[in-house]
Amino acid sequence: QSALTQPASVSGSPGQSITISCTGTSNDVGNFDLVSWYQQHPGEAPKVIIYEGSLRPSAVSDRFSASRSGNTASLTISGLQPEDEADYYCCSYVGGTTFVVLGGGTKLTVL
């Protein structure tokens, strides 16, 4: 099972919106609306920010949203803030015995 494809880096200025893509196949992202997204700040464990495709845990800002089209899932962060600077990872259910596949991660820089 190959990893999901994410851009290595994205950047934006405070207040702007950015989108991070996560491309898989018809066996994972395209077949199940079970993509999750994780934010990881340096020196910390990852934290879920989106689950089941587009749902947000209650403690996560509504500036984070996600969607899916075909084999590609996308995470959008609106109104960028300095504290959004972190690494972001997507993850998809793939069924069978593998269950999940992770993306390679995207480093977000807030300029």
Place this chain on the structure above:
Amino acid sequence: QVQLVQSGSELKKPGSSVKVSCKASGYSFTTYAMNWVRQAPGQGLEWLGWIDTNTGIPTYAQGFTGRFLFSLDTSVSTAYLQISSLKAEDTAFYYCARRTPTYYFDSWGQGTLVTVSS
């Protein structure tokens, strides 16, 4: 509240073994699968596999069979990751993560740094 607390950092020599623990609290341990994820320095996340906390049956991701062993002690709500025949490339942070029925990781341990060096 849900907490996963992992054991402390380890410095090991090549060829030796290490056992990392992950103690769960704040929920019924056997109702959620426990997964293991590693992150080499400066690299992305790698899913190692998971263990069914009801049956104790482990499932290993491709490339993590043979030297990696998942186990449980349900009496103390603790999951374990053991790695044998350690290599320098096993140097990484190892995380346990609770997986929900809809296949996302809603709670993570703080990570355990395993350093393999002679």
